Structure formats: C-alpha cells, structure tokens
Amino acid sequence: MHEPDSVQLTDGMQSGAVLHHLDAARHRASWPTVSAVIPTLNEAENLRWLLPRLSGVDEIVVVDGESDDGTADLVRKLRPDAVIIEQPPIGKGAAMRAGFQAATRDVIVSIDADGSMDPKEIDAFVALICCGFDVVKGSRYCVGGGSDDLTLIRRAGNLWLTRLANVLYGVRWTDLCYGYIALRRSVVDRLGLEADGFEIETELCVNAITAGLRVAEVPSHELDRRSGESKLNARRDGLRVLRTMMRGRRTPPPPVLPRYEPGFEEAG
DSSP: OOOOOOOOOOTTOOHHHHHHHHHHHHTTSSOOOEEEEEEESSOHHHHHHHGGGGTTSSEEEEEEOOOSSSHHHHHHHHOTTSEEEEOOOOOHHHHHHHHHHHOOSSEEEEOOTTSOBOGGGHHHHHHHHHTTOSEEEEESSSTTOEESSOOHHHHHHHHHHHHHHHHHHTOOOSOSSOOOEEEEGGGGGGGOOOOOSTTHHHHHHHHHHHTTOOEEEEEOEEOOOSSSOOOOOHHHHHHHHHHHHHHTOOOOOOOOOOOOOSSOOOOO
16 A cells, blocks of 8 residues: 555546545555556566556556567566566457456556556546546546647547547547556456457446446546557557447446545445
C-alpha cells in the first residue's frame, strides 16, 4: 500500500466525496492493493525507465511475447518480485487477458511498457475505483489530458470511433482508443474478454457498459514512446476496433450515479 497523491476529477463527479475518500486513504483506511499488468514484446530499453517508477504498486505482472532483446531477464534483474508470464506473441489482448488472470490484488492497472503512460497517474485511477467505479479509463481529451505522441491519422480515427461508441452505447466518452485502464479484479470475469489484439481496450470498455458496470474517465497525458516503434497499425487495428463495437452492441442499461464507498469493498 502507498500514499495517494492528488486526483483529477471527471466532469460531474461529486468532488466532496472524492476528496473525503482521499483524505481517509491517506490515513490508510481504505486504499486498495494494486497490480500493474504490463504486456511486453521487445521493450527492454523502455522497461529500464518504467519499472523503477512502479515502486508504489503492490504487484507487477509482466506478460512477455517471447522477446529476443532480453526483456524477461531485465525484468528479473530490476524487479525480482515481478510475476513473469512468457507466451507466444499472439497480441496485446492475449497478453492482457493472461495478466488479468494472474493478478492477485484488489485493483488491476493496465499500463503500456513503452513509457508513454506516466505511473504517477495511477493514484488518480485508483481513487475513482475507491469512489465506486468498476472501470476507470484514461482520456487524453478530458480537461487536463493530452498527448505528445498522436499522429493526425490516429487522432482522427480515434475521434470518429469514440463518437460512434457514444451513439451505440449511450455513453459520453472522449477517448475510446487508449489503453491506460484500471479495474476491480472482481469484475474481470464479468467482462467476457476474448480479443487478442489492440481492440481489447475497446472490448473491455463496451463490455463493461453492457454488463452494467460503472465506468469513468480520468484525464491522462500520453508521453512519447521512449524508444523503438509501436506495434499498432492504425488502419488494421482501427477496423478491429470497429468490428468489436458492432459485435458487442447491446441496449445499454440505465445510467447509474457514482456511488461513494467509505471503505474499499470488492464489487460482486
């Protein structure tokens, strides 16, 4: 367990409840344990930056897709306490699913290995979990968010897909295609995750809505990838995201107001 820092609030949040909960958490009353799940494929250089900055989480789960740059060995050297799962390089979705099943703490945070997601933001995600949300997704387009890494094509595609998701699922999201996500471990099995690729981030969010779970956005600032090249293909993966949304479309349940919980409890 570790001390929470400041939290950025989403629009419409009951700020008094959030701040009250953070004050209680600072006194160790209810701050949950956290697992960080990190999919990797030849990310050794980036992990040299990321792993030392994850000292505040309680468990690190690295799912490696048979990297040939010594990724797994580096993890063992820098974080001998980390759980390492080695499996064929099927895709990010397959890695995330394996990591979610291996995680053992109250809250799971999915964070990319490339250094584009700032570990300092984890507390903001977890604070909203403590306030009653089941899934908290980062947004580069909320007030306070941003990106140093988005190309014009990726930005336009994400905007179009986000608007479509809002129409199909009756939500008001600002950023669909961003993988910085926190969720209660207790809801993983309710999400019915099956995707193998980058589209798992969309599958997780839309399945959470159709399952009647509480979903919030929190501002996040995407940094530049520190080294190497992204495995994302904007056109191919954009089409996969589109198919995932259409396949998972259901009539969304009525909106549920944020629930404040004085102590952290697993959602059933």
